[in-house]
Amino acid sequence: MKRVCILVALCWLLSLPVTAASDTPATQTRAYPDRIEFALLEDVYAARLVITATWPGGGSWEISPSRGHTGYSVSFDTAEIAPFTELRYYWEGTRVDMTMFATPESTVEVLAWGARDWQRVENAMAMVLWYGQPAAFGQAVLAATTAHSAALQRELGRGLPGQVRVVIYSQQFDYCGEICGNSGGQAHDTGVIVAWPCAGSSAYLFDYVLPHELAHLWLQPYRARLPVWFTEGFAEMATGQGQQLPQQSWEWRALQYRAYASPEEMRDWYAQAGSLVDWLHANTTGGLPAILAAIDAGADFESALRATFGMNSAQALQAWRGVEVAQTPAAAWWPLALDSAQKSRLLWVVIGLLVVAIVLVRQSNFAEDE
């Protein structure tokens, strides 16, 4: 019995420094519509809470908590932060034994606040959150998201990851206050997409912002390993809009660094990036999935491009310029760009124009006869 007691005591002693070094203080986090309550449930010598918002205009905060009976707490006012914003946070500080600690980074979501009548509709593939629009609007966004995921699956072999959240802000101010500029949306690691119709039209939202941001989400696992012209070009390609290319195309370096200075230059930059990625997809054996598979296998972007396309990006840009520049982009490959109803509508417009032309020609002939 004595031996057992010694053994238990020894185990207890041995376990002490291990738990002290590896355990971080327990925490608790609760979100309310107007605030988030963060608590560190142990008494420590000193602590602070570090919060980062993952959204544009969100910012970061380092907060000294107030000390309570059983630890520290922070009441974080979220009234100025957009609903559904994801906050990343961790605690760090010094224990009473003067050793340092830092809790693992966690996330918490800002709840919907204010007078907005947030609504929600979902299926296995997507959850749509919106306000200020009828139920049919949310259903349409859900249907569009599902269709875009199916299109990605068809074209690239993989749809959107898990259940995608699409958050639609009808008022730009609700999303980013007065801080951020004109952006159409934002894709996040967590699968949250935010979009609002900047231009005020639902066509802009459905035809441009939504497919663009969903494409970003699709590409998110590769994001850190791809040049920005490729990720933006990929998103542009997925919209199937086929923008008019500029007469003067961007040089390789300018393409790398988004060297645009005006909305017109920005549109040109996006158009070129979209055309270049579209062209790479069409002219690489196995398309973009082959390039991404090479990156999966450990290659950096330039090596992956050389291995699959046979050129680095500067050479590819030269080759693309020789083929595509100053030509109106061909009909986009994107299957959603023009559905059969749109095609037949286009056909009727062409037929209508032909009829009008024939009538005009005949009328002018009659006029000459007279």
Ligand SMILES: [Zn+2]
């Ligand atoms: Zn983008």
